[in-house]
Amino acid sequence: MFNGLVNGAFYALLSLGLAVIFGMLRIVNFMHGALYMLGAFAAFALGQLLGLGFWPSLILAPLLVGLLGVVLERGLLSRLYGLEPSYNLLLTFGLTLLTQDLVKQVMLSRFAVSSAPYSPPEVLSGVVNLGFVVFPKYRLFVIALSLVVCLVTWFVIEKTRVGAIIRASTENPVVTRAFGINVSGWVTGVFAVGAALAGLAGVLAAPIYSVEPYMGAELIITTFAVVVIGGMGSIMGSVVTGFAVGVLAAVGAAVYPPIANTLVFILMALVLLVRPSGLFGLPEGAR
Amino acid sequence: MSAVTKLGVTRDPARVTRAAWLIGLGIILLALPHLIYPVLALDILAWGLFAVAFDLLFGFSGLLSFGHAAFWGTSAYLTAYLLGHGQSVPVAIAGGTLSALALAVPVAYLSVRSSGIYFSMITLAFAQMVSFLALQWTDLTGGENGLQGFARPSFLGLDFSDAQVRYYVCLALFTLGFGVAYRAVRSPFGQAQQAVRDSEQRAQSVGYNPARFKFTAFLLSAGLAGLAGAMYTFGHGVVSLEVVNWRTSGEVVMMTLLGGTTTLFGPVIGAGIVLLLRDVLTTANLPVGIVTGVVFVLVVLFFRRGVVGTLQHWLRRR
Numbered sequence: 001m002f003n004g005l006v007n008g009a010f011y012a013l014l015s016l017g018l019a020v021i022f023g024m025l026r027i028v029n030f031m032h033g034a035l036y037m038l039g040a041f042a043a044f045a046l047g048q049l050l051g052l053g054f055w056p057s058l059i060l061a062p063l064l065v066g067l068l069g070v071v072l073e074r075g076l077l078s079r080l081y082g083l084e085p086s087y088n089l090l091l092t093f094g095l096t097l098l099t100q101d102l103v104k105q106v107m108l109s110r111f112a113v114s115s116a117p118y119s120p121p122e123v124l125s126g127v128v129n130l131g132f133v134v135f136p137k138y139r140l141f142v143i144a145l146s147l148v149v150c151l152v153t154w155f156v157i158e159k160t161r162v163g164a165i166i167r168a169s170t171e172n173p174v175v176t177r178a179f180g181i182n183v184s185g186w187v188t189g190v191f192a193v194g195a196a197l198a199g200l201a202g203v204l205a206a207p208i209y210s211v212e213p214y215m216g217a218e219l220i221i222t223t224f225a226v227v228v229i230g231g232m233g234s235i236m237g238s239v240v241t242g243f244a245v246g247v248l249a250a251v252g253a254a255v256y257p258p259i260a261n262t263l264v265f266i267l268m269a270l271v272l273l274v275r276p277s278g279l280f281g282l283p284e285g286a287r
Numbered sequence: 288m289s290a291v292t293k294l295g296v297t298r299d300p301a302r303v304t305r306a307a308w309l310i311g312l313g314i315i316l317l318a319l320p321h322l323i324y325p326v327l328a329l330d331i332l333a334w335g336l337f338a339v340a341f342d343l344l345f346g347f348s349g350l351l352s353f354g355h356a357a358f359w360g361t362s363a364y365l366t367a368y369l370l371g372h373g374q375s376v377p378v379a380i381a382g383g384t385l386s387a388l389a390l391a392v393p394v395a396y397l398s399v400r401s402s403g404i405y406f407s408m409i410t411l412a413f414a415q416m417v418s419f420l421a422l423q424w425t426d427l428t429g430g431e432n433g434l435q436g437f438a439r440p441s442f443l444g445l446d447f448s449d450a451q452v453r454y455y456v457c458l459a460l461f462t463l464g465f466g467v468a469y470r471a472v473r474s475p476f477g478q479a480q481q482a483v484r485d486s487e488q489r490a491q492s493v494g495y496n497p498a499r500f501k502f503t504a505f506l507l508s509a510g511l512a513g514l515a516g517a518m519y520t521f522g523h524g525v526v527s528l529e530v531v532n533w534r535t536s537g538e539v540v541m542m543t544l545l546g547g548t549t550t551l552f553g554p555v556i557g558a559g560i561v562l563l564l565r566d567v568l569t570t571a572n573l574p575v576g577i578v579t580g581v582v583f584v585l586v587v588l589f590f591r592r593g594v595v596g597t598l599q600h601w602l603r604r605r
């Protein structure tokens with residue numbers, strides 16, 4: 001149940017990034033799982049090469065992944081705007097294959113490992129007694145930080161001037177540009193933030209799941225299901241559904257273990273039957 | 288396209304080109320197992336038909352399924368299961384194909400109501416359900432170990448332990464499947480399907496029901512993907528979890544794009560190129576994922592017509 005919340009925290013962070021990128025840019029970023037893996041890998045590599053510990057990596061790795069996001073959006077994805085969103089999906093799928101095998105090669109040749117453990121910082125090791133349950137400190141930290149990040153992102157996009165500019169840039173770029181706003185700059189920024197969120201999830205995951213080139217591969221598919229259930233592009237929907245799915249899977253696993261991984265897809269089929277646009281999504285025509 | 292009149296006979300140049308493609312492809316496929324080793328040739332046939340099936344939905348209906356591995360894989364497993372339980376080869380292949388078709392009914396019903404990227408995500412999620420099921424249901428699928436060592440009893444005096452024989456049996460099945468796709472695309476049904484793809488509203492206003500066309504196209508596509516999956520099992524004699532992995536769904540998209548969508552010949556040629564490329568890379572011990580990833584990215588960015596599409600475009604302009 002509580003461990004479900006930890007998984008849920010990762011689902012929420014990842015689907016939040018996906019929802020921001022899809023909701024704002026209409027890009028289905030298949031590469032999100034690979035960016036998550038790159039976040040974890042960056043933390044590992046920074047530790048090996050520069051001797052940096054968890055805390056600096058927690059800041060630096062998402063920054064690096066966000067920077068890569070800028071390069072990807074400017075260099076590749078922006079060439080596909082105006083085409084079917086399918087092409088974005090295909091491009092990012094190709095990039096995923098490329099990234100996974102590239103990291104695999106680097107890990108093998110430079111670091112001579114195919115999978116590496118990563119330790120949490122000293123302060124967060126050990127357990128904490130919450131009264132009703134004894135829980136590892138680090139996992140509690142992951143849940144808390146993820147909640148904070150999700151809330152801040154939601155607040156910025158829905159309630160602030162920055163959020164208003166972003167929404168205007170994506171809903172009506174021509175008019176927004178006429179107001180003197182640098183639309184393509186904001187678009188790049190949004191993609192970079194979405195990528196950095198995936199990177200952050202990756203660093204947070206490294207001490208729990210260890211660093212491995214294919215660690216994002218299965219997770220991204222579950223995340224897609226979360227986004228579909230929550231309603232594609234809905235930020236609130238992805239966060240709430242992310243945590244809910246994590247808990248539900250944990251409860252399901254306690255009752256009948258084999259069902260844990262399938263539960264999210266069964267749930268998705270059920271939701272689609274009743275509400276094709278997802279729990280928090282607007283109907284397709286209503287955008 | 289204008290018709291060419293020569294000595295009073297009207298000839299449709301598009302038809303001539305199609306005939307040339309058909310004959311060319313036929314000759315290549317007949318000679319293939321003598322040019323490369325037969326198991327690789329078998330792979331090209333199975334994946335080629337799989338890609339044709341995918342293109343029937345993507346190229347001709349505009350629906351990007353990112354979960355076609357579900358149909359290919361279900362059929363591959365069921366064919367293996369039936370062979371392992373003493374059924375004859377034709378029964379196993381038919382059973383596999385039908386299982387894919389049966390699975391397609393609920394999936395199509397739920398997914399064709401959405402379009403665009405929503406459709407892709409939903410098909411992907413269903414394929415994942417199948418993939419998890421394949422992992423868990425070890426009695427049927429062998430779980431992590433997969434299924435192997437099943438019999439392929441000889442039929443009508445054909446010895447299936449010979450890869451050449453298996454190739455020509457698969458070529459017959461491929462021709463059957465390709466023929467069905469070819470007929471479907473050229474039929475009034477296929478024309479209506481393309482009208483729905485180009486403008487759903489316009490098609491609706493002339494009296495077509497878009498949802499029904501998409502549903503039928505989905506079933507046809509899934510059935511042919513199932514036939515291809517059965518061919519794969521029959522050809523290889525091994526089935527593993529790889530057949531239901533999401534990478535498989537992505538690979539068939541890549542083959543189709545590389546060869547050229549909406550051409551029917553394109554997907555087959557794309558499958559051939561990808562499999563030959565992979566064979567060369569593996570033999571030379573080069574990183575397969577990196578090279579195929581780069582090829583994929585370049586195709587999406589600069590080469591969206593694919594090989595056959597580009598060739599046709601170039602021939603037409605001359």
